[in-house]
Amino acid sequence: MLFRKICALVALVLISSIHVAQAEPYFAVREGLKCASCHFNPAGGGMRNAFGNAWAQTALPARRIEGTGTDAWTGMLNSFVALGGNLRANATYTDVPNTKASSEFELQEMRAYLAVTAIPDRLAVYIDQRLAPGGSTNLEAFARYTTKDQHWSMQAGQFYLPYGLRLEDDDAFIRQVTGITFATPDQGVQVGYESAQWTAQLAVTNGTASGPETDEGKQASVRAEHVQSIWRVGAGFNYNHTSEGNRQMQGVFAGVRTGPIAWLAEADYLKDETLGPTERKQWVGLIEGNWLISRGQNLKLTAEVFEPDTDVDEDEQNRFSLVWEYVPFQFLQLRVGARLYDGIPQNDLQNRKIYFAQVNGFF
């Protein structure tokens, strides 16, 4: 029975060809897959599809443990309804210079995903809801229509913007500075294209990060990526026209696998008229190496740089992270890590150190 279940899961992984999934971009680089291979969202993040759930049970963990008399979880309740979720709980120790160090346990988030595919492979309604901490907050809610050949899709509603690497870490400079995070979905429409080696999305939204629209200006965000088995390269462009001024950013990102290491890199250049009386130009960059120590164990080393204003000298900031990730068995990830900020000496927060342990349950 056990053998049959595992065979069924492996077969599912091997034969599944629609809506590929991912949990972090380095998984996709390591496997040579597109984000959409494992996730409902073509740019990644959120609900995993059947392939993603199968991969998370077979290829990702150090070992697989069995329940009692239950079938393997695929996320699919039936042909039309799929469920998923994430829970992250942290223990964090924060050391800010000239401030008493603090430590706390924290429920970072509990998110639930629901996809109702009214017409299989063609028409779906999707919801990503943040349930905790605090009250419920909608992050994504959209309807998506996909053409018969599965190449083109169109969605409308509220969704994460397509731009750059969709890292899990919202505090990474390439996420925080660009403002493209899991906390800043926006409302509008998106057209997507998928082929064997290409994935691209174009979104037109209010440009208010899901806040109320206050002007006539809109935001356009584009992401295109070419994927090969061991490398990939992509580019993003975002333009937000507002009554307060315009904001433009463009960037390139890439991934490559060298033996057991999956590398990620992204660089973005921003021009923002809304940060001060004059236009401000900024750079942000990231390089990340993910070393597959053994099955289920990953060591992540990240170096980031942020240039807040190219017209101001000596204001650059760095951020370094070392994170050990362990998936002892399916649907559970343990993370232990340190993040060191390095900025100007007169700003204590820019020189803080954070040490954390995290439990990430997902399904």
Add this chain to the structure above:
Amino acid sequence: MRKAKLLATCMTCALAGCAGDGKGLDENGRPEGESSGGTLQPTFQSIQANVFTPVCTACHAGAAAPLGLRLDEGASYALLVNAPSVEVPALRRVQPGNPDASYLIQKLEGTAARGGRMPLNQPALPAETIAVIRQWITNGAPNSPGASGGVGGSSKSRFELVTLTAISPARDEAVPAPVRDIVIASNVELDASLLQSNLIQLRASGGDGNFDSGNEVPVPVNVTVRSDLPSVLAITPRLAPLEADSYELRISGGDPVAMADMQARPIDGDDDGTPGGDFVLRFTVEMTR
């Protein structure tokens, strides 16, 4: 493969060790003299310089600000004080005089009904810092240095001129009908007694987009103060919301009576660097498609 690893290692090293030494910068990473911080005091300017700018604007700045809440200098006061929360519209982000009912405090203390505690994914603000923000709100959330009854604040105003800024609509902006109010912010507290005078006039162009053709139509307005201390003004059409047309709002900065601050300094309405001159805001209200 070895070359690739070496290259990646070199790139990582290239990124490392290049943090700025901060020479010539203030604590917010801006050139000295551009902004002033100092010890945190229960004044808006001090909180802006010590909390909003260095901490909150990592995310809440510019066009990408979450939920449209910009906390960068120049926008934060108008978007905080007496402005309804997006997450819980029944609450104001800052309700002057009532910190417990202010959504800003609830978000900082982690007691808000929705969403995570702010700053998101960062260490919570020290209790002493939140206490200062509470005190500022208790004092009426004024937007002027040292206007909190002598509690804290700089003894010297950093504003040499009284300037007005169009918050909504922006200058020359085209906005969809109907427009229910026009929001103007001042960099200092204005003399509220002058609001009863006929200093603020709103005219519709009469359909031709021109304000010199003689067919302009005066639009009667009410002026209300959005903050307990008058630095944010809401100008509301008295009869009905503004429909499609071009409009001109004019706030007098000269004879016979000029809008002025509490020190009787007239506004620099024409933005020429000297006191005086009318503040003129033109915008267009478009048909709703």
